[in-house]
Amino acid sequence: MKHVHPSSAQVPAPGLRLRGDFDHAGVPLFRDLDLTVAAGGWTCLLGPSGVGKSTVLRLLAGLETGGSFTGEIGADDGGPIAGRIAFMAQTDLLAPWLDVRGNVTLGARLRGETPDAARAEELIARVGLADHVHKWPASLSGGMRQRVALARVLMEDRPIVLLDEPFGALDARTRAEMQELAFETLTGRTVLLVTHDPAEAVRLGHHLFILSENGLSECAGLENEPVRAVDAPETIEMQVRLFRSLRGGVA
Amino acid sequence: MTRRRLLDGLLAATVAILLWQALVWITGVPPFILPGPLRVAGSLVDNAGLILDHATITVAEVLIGLVLGALFGAMTALHLMISPLARRLVLPVMVFSQAIPVFALAPILTLWFGYGMASKIVMALLIIYFPVVSTFYDGLRRTDPGLLDLAQTMGARPRRTLFFLRLPAALPAFGSGLRLAAVYAPIGAVIGEWVGASRGLGYLMLLANGRAKTDLMFAAMFVLAAFAVLLYAVVSVITRRMVRWSDETVEATPRA
Numbered sequence: 001m002k003h004v005h006p007s008s009a010q011v012p013a014p015g016l017r018l019r020g021d022f023d024h025a026g027v028p029l030f031r032d033l034d035l036t037v038a039a040g041g042w043t044c045l046l047g048p049s050g051v052g053k054s055t056v057l058r059l060l061a062g063l064e065t066g067g068s069f070t071g072e073i074g075a076d077d078g079g080p081i082a083g084r085i086a087f088m089a090q091t092d093l094l095a096p097w098l099d100v101r102g103n104v105t106l107g108a109r110l111r112g113e114t115p116d117a118a119r120a121e122e123l124i125a126r127v128g129l130a131d132h133v134h135k136w137p138a139s140l141s142g143g144m145r146q147r148v149a150l151a152r153v154l155m156e157d158r159p160i161v162l163l164d165e166p167f168g169a170l171d172a173r174t175r176a177e178m179q180e181l182a183f184e185t186l187t188g189r190t191v192l193l194v195t196h197d198p199a200e201a202v203r204l205g206h207h208l209f210i211l212s213e214n215g216l217s218e219c220a221g222l223e224n225e226p227v228r229a230v231d232a233p234e235t236i237e238m239q240v241r242l243f244r245s246l247r248g249g250v251a
Numbered sequence: 252m253t254r255r256r257l258l259d260g261l262l263a264a265t266v267a268i269l270l271w272q273a274l275v276w277i278t279g280v281p282p283f284i285l286p287g288p289l290r291v292a293g294s295l296v297d298n299a300g301l302i303l304d305h306a307t308i309t310v311a312e313v314l315i316g317l318v319l320g321a322l323f324g325a326m327t328a329l330h331l332m333i334s335p336l337a338r339r340l341v342l343p344v345m346v347f348s349q350a351i352p353v354f355a356l357a358p359i360l361t362l363w364f365g366y367g368m369a370s371k372i373v374m375a376l377l378i379i380y381f382p383v384v385s386t387f388y389d390g391l392r393r394t395d396p397g398l399l400d401l402a403q404t405m406g407a408r409p410r411r412t413l414f415f416l417r418l419p420a421a422l423p424a425f426g427s428g429l430r431l432a433a434v435y436a437p438i439g440a441v442i443g444e445w446v447g448a449s450r451g452l453g454y455l456m457l458l459a460n461g462r463a464k465t466d467l468m469f470a471a472m473f474v475l476a477a478f479a480v481l482l483y484a485v486v487s488v489i490t491r492r493m494v495r496w497s498d499e500t501v502e503a504t505p506r507a
Contacts, residue, residue, distance in 0.1 A: 063400050087404040093397045097419045097496045109415055110407030136496045156405065 013159035013190040014079065015039035018060060020071010022052060029055060029067065033216055035209060039076065042183065042191045042226060044205030046198060048246060051211050053194045057162050060192065061087055075160075086156040090165040092145040094137040100124060101133050104151045123151045127181060143174035147181070154185055161186055163193045167200065176230075179204055183227050198242035202235050203228050210245055219245070286466040294466035295473065302455065306474050309452040312368050312440040313482065316375025320436065321429055323376065324383025331384075332391045332413060345381060353378045354442055361447040371443035371451065378439035379432035386431070390424025391417045423497050426490030433486035437479045 016037040022029045029052045037043045037060075047053045058065050059073055062082050075081050094103045104124055105115030124133055127147040137145055146166060153161060166182070167175045183204055195201055201208050204226050208219040219242060222228070228235045268288045275287040282290055295302065330337050357374060364370035394417045402412045444453025452475045459467035 058400075061400075061404055063403060083406055085404055087401060089397055089401075091397055093395070093401050095398065095416065095419070097422070097494070106401075106415075107405035107407075110402050110405050110411045112408055112411055138496060162404075 012077075013040045013188065014075035014077040014084075015190060016060060016073075016075055016081065016160065016192070018056060018071070018073045020069055020073075022055060022059070022065070022067055022069045024055075024065075024067035030211075030215065033071075033211075035216055037190055037192050038207055039190050040188055041206035042186075042193060042204050043207045043209065044193045044195060044201035045209050045211055046195055046201045046242060046246070047211035048196060051213060053196075053211055054164055056211070057164050057192060057194045061085055061162050081160065084158050085160045085162055086153040086158040088149050088153050088161070088163045088166045090168045092137070092142075092149040094145055094148055096137050099134045099136055100129060100140075100148050100151075103137065103148055104155050106152065107156050120151075120155055123154045124148075126154065126185065127151045141174075143170055143178065146170060146174075146178055150178070150182055150185065159189055161189050161191045163191065165195055166193075168195070168197070175200075180227050198239050198246065199230065201242060202239045203230060208238075208242070210242065212246070212248075217245070283463040283465050286469060290466045291469040291473065294464075295470040298467055298470060302452075302471055302474055305450055305452050305455040305471070306478065308368065308450045309371075309437070309440055309444065309475065310478060312371040312443070312451065313375055313436045313478075315368075316372045316440060317379065317432055317436045317482075317486075319372065320376040320379035320432060321383055324380050324428070324432075325387055325425065327380075327384045328387035328391060329413070329418075331388050332417065345384065349381055353439060357442050357446040360443065366447050366449055371440045371448065374443035375436040375439035378435045378442075382431040382435065383425075383428045386428030387421060387425040390421030393424070394420045423494045426493055429486055429490050430483065433483045434479070437475065437482065441475065 017035065018037075019032075019034045021031050022033070033052075033056070035045070035056060045053050045056060055065050055067070059069055060081060062085075073081065075084070095106060098106065101117065101120050101124065102109075104120045105117065108115040121130075121133060124130060127150050129144060129147055129151070132140065132144065137148065140148070149166070163182070167178050170178060179200065193201070193204060202222070205222070206226065208222070210217050210219060219238070221241075222234065222238055224234070271288050275285060278285075286294075327341070331341060353374065356377065357370075360370045360373050360377075364373055391413075398416055398420070399412065402416055407416075440451070441453035441456075444451040445457055448454040452471050455471045456468050456475075459465070459471060
């Protein structure tokens with residue numbers, strides 16, 4: 001496989017911080033939340049559905065949340081966040097009328113720039129889809145489609161990457177492969193991964209946070225580098241801790 | 252699959268013609284009330300030149316009306332999408348205008364645009380305009396919100412989002428609007444010809460009916476129906492080719 005360095009990364013990736021309250025239709029979703037996303041690493045935000053994980057991610061991405069946020073959101077280098085993020089969701093969000101290359105170069109086209117076809121093809125090869133450059137999304141499997149979405153993120157080449165349960169809909173083996181590929185290709189960037197899967201968070205996170213009805217708490221204790229082996233004792237132990245605290249026990 | 256459907260169609264037509272003939276035999280109605288299929292076929296052959304002459308006019312009216320209606324309809328839908336003012340001003344008028352049957356407009360259109368082809372083209376255009384606008388506009392508004400979020404994070408320009416995301420995503424809806432239009436356009440043209448014309452299949456049918464040449468009336472109607480079916484088939488093929496990437500064409504290929 002041709003090796004392409006996925007990140008130009010001349011500019012170091014900034015850390016992010018979100019502090020504040022969020023109300024949805026007058027009902028508070030969270031209060032005094034203070035989340036720090038460390039620069040250049042993977043931060044996993046774990047929690048059950050409906051506590052506002054995706055809202056946090058959408059606030060950072062500058063997307064419509066349907067509620068009102070009071071507080072501050074910023075990057076630690078003082079620069080804006082907008083224009084420096086790439087976004088990947090649970091559904092692959094591929095445009096069905098564009099082939100794989102068309103989807104990977106969508107960003108350039110939407111901004112009115114000339115897409116770099118050669119680079120797109122290198123990145124498509126990087127995610128293992130060199131033979132599928134001209135296929136339509138509908139003829140690809142779920143795992144392949146997420147690879148296209150990953151290639152699109154790499155093509156955008158942004159220092160901050162926001163992942164909203166991007167591997168949730170994949171089968172176990174494909175998920176593990178995608179986690180490894182994403183981790184490898186997104187190294188050096190500031191990554192926020194929102195997930196409800198403790199195993200995924202333990203596998204990938206430099207930093208782990210749990211968001212629950214009671215607020216945000218950090219789970220420290222994992223020192224080794226991700227991607228971690230699923231069957232290592234400390235991984236399993238951490239996974240159990242996370243699982244307990246998700247169930248409402250003491251972490 | 253297609254051959255099977257074609258065979259089914261032929262079979263159904265044969266059965267219908269046999270039933271028709273049987274009805275004529277059993278009831279013994281005179282030909283000026285209900286001519287048998289053979290008599291109609293004979294009239295079709297005898298009057299081929301005459302029918303073809305009138306058919307050309309109707310076909311031209313329908314095709315021009317269809318193209319103009321699709322064009323104006325698509326432009327209106329895009330305009331509604333771009334301009335909030337257009338949405339506030341045009342949408343209510345369009346919905347209200349649907350309360351007026353196009354039939355009721357035919358006489359005034361004839362008065363305004365004359366007995367020639369223009370009034371029929373306008374009729375066809377008016378009758379298909381609303382279905383085209385509403386299906387296409389609906390399609391433009393129903394772009395996957397996730398895709399729009401993605402476009403926003405990519406720093407997309409609004410016009411580019413419209414033309415590179417919303418528009419292609421709306422093509423399946425636009426296609427179904429055009430297929431509806433292909434069904435309605437001949438109706439519009441024929442109504443126009445009934446109300447006031449000196450040429451066209453609608454005019455010919457009215458004329459034949461008035462002179463008790465029922466076989467000619469049926470022959471003209473048969474040609475009109477054949478054209479309408481053909482038009483629908485052609486528009487279907489074109490609109491499905493427009494969205495080759497979507498639904499049925501893609502489902503045929505196995506997923507990995």
